Amino acid sequence: MSDERPVVQQRGLWFEEFELNTVYRHAPGRTVSEADNILFSTLTMNPQALHLDEAWSSGQPFGARLVNSLFTLSTMVGLSVAQLTQGTIVANLGFRDVRFPRPVFHGDTLYCETIVVEKRESRSRPAEGVVTFEHTATNQHGEVVAVAIRATMMHLRPRDTA
Numbered sequence: 001m002s003d004e005r006p007v008v009q010q011r012g013l014w015f016e017e018f019e020l021n022t023v024y025r026h027a028p029g030r031t032v033s034e035a036d037n038i039l040f041s042t043l044t045m046n047p048q049a050l051h052l053d054e055a056w057s058s059g060q061p062f063g064a065r066l067v068n069s070l071f072t073l074s075t076m077v078g079l080s081v082a083q084l085t086q087g088t089i090v091a092n093l094g095f096r097d098v099r100f101p102r103p104v105f106h107g108d109t110l111y112c113e114t115i116v117v118e119k120r121e122s123r124s125r126p127a128e129g130v131v132t133f134e135h136t137a138t139n140q141h142g143e144v145v146a147v148a149i150r151a152t153m154m155h156l157r158p159r160d161t162a
Helices: 034-043 069-084
Strands: 023-031 089-099 109-121 128-138 144-155
Touching: 023 069, 034 069, 069 109, 069 128, 069 144
Parallel strands: none
Antiparallel strands: 023 109, 089 144, 109 128, 128 144
16 A cells, blocks of 8 residues: 555544534434343343343243343443543443343433533543543334443553554
């Protein structure tokens, strides 16, 4: 490859690029399959019949198996990575106020948007800052299925980049 061509590399945002109260809509969405739910549940050693046993779950209040809520949380955060944190995050610092107001079923499509609710430069790590996100996932009907507040440690823009 020629070094003369411009290069565009996908990345998340540097700390300085995050704007408070800005809504970031992430695309594409992610349709959840039965295989996703079974694989995630078994990989994480969660034998909950509500995720794995259709006959039993059909007699429960929702009438069908539910998608593992931790899969929903993971997918919600994952949908934001390419736009917000790919290659620019140092670490997740924690999650709070996680809730699942509606269940997710096999065949539902998850969509996510994120609002930056707080940001500050780190007092102990001068090349990094703390950014707090509020992630919200909706299904294909626009119903909120998950919400979480996530604190992250993000890199400040390196001095050698424009």
